[in-house]
Amino acid sequence: MVIAVIADIVGSRELGDRSAAQRALDETIAQVERDRPLAVQPLTPTVGDEQQGVYRELPDALLSLLMVQLRLPEGLAFRFGVGIGEVRPVASVHGELADGPGWYAARAAIETVHAREQRAVPRTRTWIVGAPGQDEVMETVIAAS
Template identity: 80%
Template sequence: MVIAVLADIVGSRRLDDRTAAQHILDSTIAAVEAEAPLAVRPLTPTVGDEQQGVYRDLGEALTSLLMIQLRLPDGIAFRFGIGVGEVRAVDSVHGELADGPGWYAARAAIETVHDREGRAVPRTRTWIVGAPGQDEVMETTIAASNAYLLVRDELVGAMSERERRLTYGRLVGRSQQELAAEEGISQPSVSKSLKRAGTAAIIEGVAALRGESR
């Protein structure tokens, strides 16, 4: 069993330059994969504003998708539907087609994101749905992970573009001094921004996903 991910672009029809936006998305995904090659198949455009990717496990998927969220600039964002379940390829004259209950679950998950965005949690960007037949342990894991994602998305959604860049930098191991030089600001300013953004909670959350003790 693997993790299927569907992503669509938030507000794609309102983008001034859809082609330029796609180039940014493509380069962001490639940069994240270069820093942390976690995907079995990185997010790849399929049709319209949709992308598909596959990950080995839930923790790796959640880590990679967070990194993408943090690295994207203001004005360009993804929604993510995560499906836990079997995925398979169906042969076609047009090449392999993605199929299986994992993809159906990912579709249901992204529809949940759309629904929650339009109600009381507008910063929701990520949701997980398990395909039928999950055991009790996975059902509990999915429920706990969705609770985590609601808070994580709220925290990331409240960050400025610079705060997201700084958080990404710390997540991949750059020092505050290095980030200060890149941003052209002082190290104390970096520290203040990281505290205001809640970066420590984000980093501790990723460590917990990876099963790392800190």
């Protein structure tokens, strides 16, 4: 099992200089990875305002995501969907595509963040979802996180 993370930029459509914001995000992620290389695949831009990353363990993912969020400059923030489950590559003429229950769980988690962040105080920015088939220990860890 691995931890799949989808991150998207909060308020990306309202950013005055999206390119400068992306550079700041890239630099922040790179700095966190230099300081604490915890990711199997560090957060990497995919399309639009979305990034994806993969971690071996839930504590590694949560620590890394917290460090990224804390180091972002004023006015920039991510929301995170954390999925626990298998991830696998799918062959494509464009290279390998990320797929699997871990990614589906991460998508469900980020959709939960979107739904809850407007009504929670402080705002919800991260949610964790386990793909079907998690053992009791992982279910307990998710519930406690």
